[in-house]
Amino acid sequence: MQLHQYITQQTQLSSKAVENTISLLNEDATIPFIARYRKEMTGNLDEIEIGEIVKFKETFETLEKRKKAILKTLEEQQVLSTELDNKINNSKDLIALEDLYLPFKKKRKTKAETARLQGLEPLAKMMMSQRVNDLEYTASKYTSNEVETVENALEGARFIIAEWINERTDIRNNIRYQLERFAQISSKVIKTKKDDEKAQKFKDYFDWNESLSRIPSHRFLAILRAEKEGFIRVKIEIDTERALQKMEDRIIRSQNECSEQIQLAIKDAFKRLLFPSLSNETLTVAKEKADEAAIVVFSKNLKQLLLGSPLGEKRVLAIDPGFRSGCKIVCLNAQGDLKHNETVFPHAPQNQSFDAIKKISSLAEAHKIEAIAIGNGTASRETEQLIKKIQFKHQVDVFVVSEAGASIYSASKIARDEFPNYDVTVRGAVSIGRRLQDPLAELVKIDAKSIGVGQYQHDVDQTKLKKSLDTTVESCVNTIGVNINTASESLLSYVSGIGPKLAENIVNYRNENGSFSSRNEIKKVPRLGGKAYEQAAGFLRVKNSKNPLDDSAVHPESYAIVDKMAKDINKKVTDLIGNSALIQKINLQNYCTENIGLPTLKDIVKELEKPGVDPREKAKVFSFDKNIKTISDLRVGQLLPGIVNNITNFGCFVDIGIKESGLIHVSNLSDTFVKDVNTIVSLQQQIIAKVLEVDVIRKRIQLALVK
Numbered sequence: 001m002q003l004h005q006y007i008t009q010q011t012q013l014s015s016k017a018v019e020n021t022i023s024l025l026n027e028d029a030t031i032p033f034i035a036r037y038r039k040e041m042t043g044n045l046d047e048i049e050i051g052e053i054v055k056f057k058e059t060f061e062t063l064e065k066r067k068k069a070i071l072k073t074l075e076e077q078q079v080l081s082t083e084l085d086n087k088i089n090n091s092k093d094l095i096a097l098e099d100l101y102l103p104f105k106k107k108r109k110t111k112a113e114t115a116r117l118q119g120l121e122p123l124a125k126m127m128m129s130q131r132v133n134d135l136e137y138t139a140s141k142y143t144s145n146e147v148e149t150v151e152n153a154l155e156g157a158r159f160i161i162a163e164w165i166n167e168r169t170d171i172r173n174n175i176r177y178q179l180e181r182f183a184q185i186s187s188k189v190i191k192t193k194k195d196d197e198k199a200q201k202f203k204d205y206f207d208w209n210e211s212l213s214r215i216p217s218h219r220f221l222a223i224l225r226a227e228k229e230g231f232i233r234v235k236i237e238i239d240t241e242r243a244l245q246k247m248e249d250r251i252i253r254s255q256n257e258c259s260e261q262i263q264l265a266i267k268d269a270f271k272r273l274l275f276p277s278l279s280n281e282t283l284t285v286a287k288e289k290a291d292e293a294a295i296v297v298f299s300k301n302l303k304q305l306l307l308g309s310p311l312g313e314k315r316v317l318a319i320d321p322g323f324r325s326g327c328k329i330v331c332l333n334a335q336g337d338l339k340h341n342e343t344v345f346p347h348a349p350q351n352q353s354f355d356a357i358k359k360i361s362s363l364a365e366a367h368k369i370e371a372i373a374i375g376n377g378t379a380s381r382e383t384e385q386l387i388k389k390i391q392f393k394h395q396v397d398v399f400v401v402s403e404a405g406a407s408i409y410s411a412s413k414i415a416r417d418e419f420p421n422y423d424v425t426v427r428g429a430v431s432i433g434r435r436l437q438d439p440l441a442e443l444v445k446i447d448a449k450s451i452g453v454g455q456y457q458h459d460v461d462q463t464k465l466k467k468s469l470d471t472t473v474e475s476c477v478n479t480i481g482v483n484i485n486t487a488s489e490s491l492l493s494y495v496s497g498i499g500p501k502l503a504e505n506i507v508n509y510r511n512e513n514g515s516f517s518s519r520n521e522i523k524k525v526p527r528l529g530g531k532a533y534e535q536a537a538g539f540l541r542v543k544n545s546k547n548p549l550d551d552s553a554v555h556p557e558s559y560a561i562v563d564k565m566a567k568d569i570n571k572k573v574t575d576l577i578g579n580s581a582l583i584q585k586i587n588l589q590n591y592c593t594e595n596i597g598l599p600t601l602k603d604i605v606k607e608l609e610k611p612g613v614d615p616r617e618k619a620k621v622f623s624f625d626k627n628i629k630t631i632s633d634l635r636v637g638q639l640l641p642g643i644v645n646n647i648t649n650f651g652c653f654v655d656i657g658i659k660e661s662g663l664i665h666v667s668n669l670s671d672t673f674v675k676d677v678n679t680i681v682s683l684q685q686q687i688i689a690k691v692l693e694v695d696v697i698r699k700r701i702q703l704a705l706v707k
Contacts, residue, residue, distance in 0.1 A: 001090075007056045017043040021053050030496040031471070032478035033535045037555050039599035047475055063094060070101045079104055095176075095281070096169075103167045112163035115156030118146050123153060124160035127258045135257035154261055161262060162269035165251065166277075174246055175274055178238050179282040183212040187223050187232045200698070202226035212236065212286060217293035218650055220286060221456040228459075236279045244270060291460040293649065298454030298465065299472045301647050304683035305453055306476040308439040309619040311399070314370040317363060318433025320403065320425060321375055321383035323347045328429040329360065331367040335486060336434045336441075338419065339367060341426045346386050347379055353386060361390050369396055373436040375403035375429075381629055381657055397621045399436050400657075402645065404452030405443075406431045414445050414490055436619065440480060444473055445490040453683065455648050470494075477539075480614060481553060484522065484540045485515040497535025502528055516542050519550045541612055548577050552611035554604055561591050562604060576608050583608055622686050624657030631660050631696055638691040639706060644681050652681050654689055654703055662701035664689060669705050681705070 004019045011018070020041040024034050031054065035047045042050065067088055074080040074088075084100065091097040107113065115121070123142045126132050139153040147153050165171055189206035193199050205223050215223075227234045247266045252259045313334040320328040327347075331340040340363065346356035363369065374383050380400060387398050409415050410427035419427050434442040448469040449457045457465060477494040484492070484506065492503035502525070509525045516522060519537050528536075538555035545551060549559055565586050566573045576582055588601040625640050627633065642654040645661060651669065653661040669680045681687065693702035 001092075003057065003060050006060045006092075007053055010056045011049070011052050013045070013049060013053070014043055017041075017045055018053060021045065021050055022057060025054065025057065028531065028535075030474070030535055032475060032496045032539065036478070036553070036603070037538055037557075037600070039603075040595065040597045044599050051471065063091070063097065066094060066097060067091065070097065074101075074104055077104060099169045099172055110163065111156075111159040115159045118144070118156055120147065120153060120156040121160055124157040124164075127154075127157055127261055128161060128164070130252070130254045130256065130258040130262070132256075132258055135261070158261060158265040158268060161265035162273060165247070165266060165269040166273040171247055171250065172274065172278065174250070175238075175243060175270075175278050176282070178243055178246070179212075179236070179278060181213060182238050183279075183282060184237050185210055185212045185215060185220075185223070185234065186237065187226070187234045189232050190230065193231045196231065198229070199226075199231040202229075202231050205232055212282070215286075216649060217290040217297075218455055218648055220290045221294060221459050224287065225456065225459050236283060240270070243275075288461070291464060294454065294456055294460050295465050295468045297647065297649055298457060298460075299468050300678055301453035301683050302448055302451065302469055302472050303476055304647075304678075305451060306440045306443055306473065307479070307616055308684045309617045310438045310440070310614070311371055311436045311619040312438075314437065315368055316371050316373055316433040316436055317360070317367070317369045318373040318401075318429045318436070319375065319383055319387075320406070320429040320432055321347075321377065321379040323379050324349060325425075326350070327356070327379070327383055328425045329363065330426060330429040330433060331363055331369065332430065332433045332437070333367075334437075336430075336437055338422075338426075338430055341422065341429070343425075347382055356386065357390050360387065361392065364390075364392055364396055368394075371397045371399060371436060373399050373401045373433045375406065375432045376400050376655065377403050381624070384624075385626065399619060399621060400624070401432050401436050402452070403428070403432050405446040405450040406435075408450040409442075409446045412445070414488075418488075440476060441488065441491050444477065444494055445488065448473065453646055455646075480616070481539050481541050481612065484542055485510065495536050495539050497532045502532060518542055518545045518547060519556055548574055548611065553607045554611075558596070558600070558604055561596065561601075562608070565591065577611055578609065580609055620686065628657055630658055631694065631699060631701065633658075634691050634694045634701065636691050636693065640689055640691065640703075642687055642689050642703075644683055644685045644687060647677050647681065647683060649677065652677055654687065656689065656701075656703075660699050660701055662689065662691070662703040664703045664705050668692065668703065 004015060004022055007013075007018045007022070008015050020038075021034060024038055024041065029038070031047050031050045034042060034050055035045065039045075045053075071080065071085065071088060074084065087100055088097065091100065115124075120142055123139060126138060127135070132138050135154075136150055139150045139157070142153040142157075143150060147156060186209040187205045187207075189199070194206065202222065202225075205226055208223070210219075223232070223234060226232045244266060247270065248263065251266065252262055315334055316332045318330050318332065322328070326343040326345040328343055329341065330338055333339055342359070344352065344356035344359050346353040364372075372387055374380055374387065384398065384400060406428045407424070409431045410424040415424075415427040415431075419430065431442060431445075443451060449465070474494045474496070477491060478496050482491055482495050489500075489503045489507045492498055492506055493500045495503075498506070505526050505528065506522075510516065519540065519542055522528065522537065522540060523533055534557070538553055541552075542550040547559070549556075549562060554562060562573055562576070566576055568590075569582065569585055571582060583605055586605065588598055588605065591601055592598065622643060623641065628638075628640060640656045642656040642662065644652050645655045646653040649666075651663055651665040653663055656662055664681075666674050666677055669677065674680055688706040689703040690706050691701065692704050693700075695701075
């Protein structure tokens with residue numbers, strides 16, 4: 001089967017679209033570039049559909065690589081028949097492929113192999129024929145110094161039969177089916193760990209039983225984590241009698257001494273070989289599915305966080321609050337450059353609140369501060385209340401900003417390179433302030449796993465998680481576009497076609513030569529060749545260029561079309577920018593070519609109407625209930641303002657201004673059934689929640705969505 005045929009079958013996308021997309025991918029085109037600038041070739045596929053093609057392309061290539069390796073091994077063993085060759089080449093998944101290879105796989109010394117060396121395989125074949133009349137007499141012929149008794153001979157033959165049964169594809173697939181449909185997963189607490197304080201968060205799974213096919217991703221991962229940490233034992237079970245009966249129905253054809261021996265071999269094969277192997281395989285498959293579900297949630301959350309509302313180019317005073325160590329203050333200009341830093345001690349034990357108010361007020365005036373960003377960690381509420389007591393001479397908006405991962409950034413090489421002369425506390429405060437100005441530009445500097453969205457990120461497949469999160473970051477960066485003259489190296493590295501090395505080269509060129517004056521100048525960056533320029537140019541913005549299209553998502557390859565559009569109505573390109581009345585006069589059909597059709601032309605026109613406009617909403621001021629300071633202040637029935645700070649498949653977590661986040665279970669999000677939490681709430685959404693239940697001891701808060 002050809003690659004494009006395989007992907008077409010898996011995705012149900014058009015064959016032409018798949019074939020063209022594969023061709024573009026083989027030319028090192030990125031997903032954002034293909035989705036944005038090659039719509040005619042792909043039939044207008046979006047990033048998700050192209051991502052599916054990438055996934056199945058990799059799956060197919062892995063499968064083909066494994067086929068070649070197996071075929072080579074079988075050829076070397078001189079056991080490759082035409083029939084086996086065809087079966088291997090027609091395999092469509094790795095499990096089926098490995099089943100075909102299993103009988104020929106080199107094994108460690110097994111009971112069956114020992115029996116073969118003792119000359120018992122002929123006896124096993126006669127027993128499997130089920131036509132031997134006097135089995136004891138027949139078996140006695142195979143006794144020897146190594147096989148002392150008839151029972152030893154029969155046992156050895158059963159070991160060989162058990163191995164044959166284990167290698168039968170139909171038997172393996174039947175047990176797989178039973179495991180997939182009927183397996184139960186159960187967990188029991190290890191008695192010596194029952195009262196362990198750390199084990200209490202897994203208390204729900206001290207005595208748990210559930211259908212493996214129905215268990216939600218988050219619960220499965222939680223159970224596996226509890227087992228890994230040594231608090232519980234996990235077991236997979238199916239109806240053993242039913243499984244054995246199914247095997248007997250397929251194998252036993254008579255009722256005699258042979259069938260009795262085969263029954264024993266079937267039980268041995270199931271207990272010793274089939275069930276341990278296939279139950280582990282089933283658990284692995286279930287883990288992969290759970291990982292995939294968790295990674296999807298993580299990626300959705302990350303996307304929402306990265307595309308969170310920016311304040312924009314405003315002068316910000318950022319505070320990393322603390323008690324004993326004080327509040328770290330930094331002043332940033334509109335471009336996020338550090339202009340001033342110091343520490344104040346308004347809280348216990350110093351209680352220098354008057355001095356702190358005076359200092360913050362004077363800094364706000366001196367640096368013409370337009371907004372204050374307060375980290376949401378320790379002493380956040382107390383600092384927010386202090387700030388709200390200050391009578392500023394001009395309007396200053398106050399925001400509480402998530403500081404998840406700020407400590408990771410502050411100790412990173414990126415932060416050290418940015419601020420070599422400042423300690424981690426100053427860098428952390430800078431990160432908080434910049435997150436308010438532009439969440440995307442700042443958060444790309446932090447390992448996505450440290451940002452604090454999603455669940456069980458350390459339990460899922462780390463390679464798949466990283467790949468998914470990198471793809472998400474890349475998508476977000478290219479959706480918004482990047483100002484090449486102000487973007488950090490971290491941000492530039494996610495631009496289509498750029499990567500870390502070219503990002504470094506761009507920044508070095510910028511430092512040596514000053515700001516880029518046009519997109520065309522980007523070609524002068526060392527090692528940034530034609531292919532990289534093609535992939536990146538449309539996503540890189542150059543402000544104040546002579547050509548206004550340089551600050552838009554119109555790709556340079558389409559500039560000539562825009563020039564022609566303007567010329568045909570006797571206008572300049574600058575006349576078209578933002579002028580809907582003029583743009584509507586353009587008949588797009590007149591500009592269709594062999595390579596550029598209406599999808600691309602409509603994108604161009606849309607961009608001309610609002611060139612370079614940031615699609616994100618602006619940040620909004622938000623205030624928590626000032627009377628709620630700890631979990632002990634909560635009462636059932638209270639209505640509280642909150643911010644959604646994490647989304648899972650079973651609900652969302654809400655920051656209500658205290659250390660513990662509250663959970664709105666999926667059943668409390670709406671009066672109707674909710675299939676996808678993301679259809680009801682989004683990350684960083686400001687909501688009103690009702691307190692349903694408070695467990696102070698376990699520090700759990702149950703909420704319901706009001707609005």
